[in-house]
Amino acid sequence: MSELTKKEKIELIKELCAKHYITPFEIGNNTEISDVGAANIIKGISTNPREKTVDTILKYLEKTIVGKKIPGHTNNEAQQVRDLVAETTTPYYTQAHAEVMSSLNKLIEGQTQIILGVAETLDNTTTMKTLQGFHDAALNRITALLDNARKS
Known part of the structure; x- marks a missing residue:
């Protein structure tokens, strides 16, 4: 096939x-x-x-x-x-890459839960946008790290 x-x-x-x-x-x-x-x-x-x-x-x-x-x-x-x-399918990652990805996904999930928890207690749109900005910046940094790891 x-x-x-x-x-x-x-x-x-x-x-x-x-x-x-x-x-x-x-x-x-x-x-x-x-x-x-x-x-x-x-x-x-x-x-x-x-x-x-x-x-x-x-x-x-x-x-x-x-x-x-x-x-x-x-x-x-x-x-x-x-x-x-x-x-x-093509294998893209070694076991070490998979472990890093898993850890990063847990980190992202944790950040998301924190932001959602804070956002639920706040009724201030500006504060929620600021928190989302921090989250987006962290995700962009993690993505850059993953891209560098994939290249190596």
Whole structure:
């Protein structure tokens, strides 16, 4: 089987999520991809996501679908999904990269929860915008660090 294009992978993600009732929320809770990012891909809002993002979602779908006893679906189908994902995804990170990504995602999640908690107690729009600015700056710095790590 030849390698799929990114567009074909995205279509496969849409089909598998619909067929197996897998939600963006579930993808977001079980991968480093945010539920909003997964939803944007599935809804077609994000038309050119990173290859790593698409591969991560496909690997999650493989793990979720393979071995499940879903009425009307055979093990042959699960094997086809497993084979397709193995053939069409490219490993981008070492274990060390994965650990860094996981730690950074936890940091981002923690910052978001802090900002949301503060924002709930404040009724001042200016203060909320300032807090969001700090959060955005932190996310931009983390993204720059990740980009540098990927290049090395």
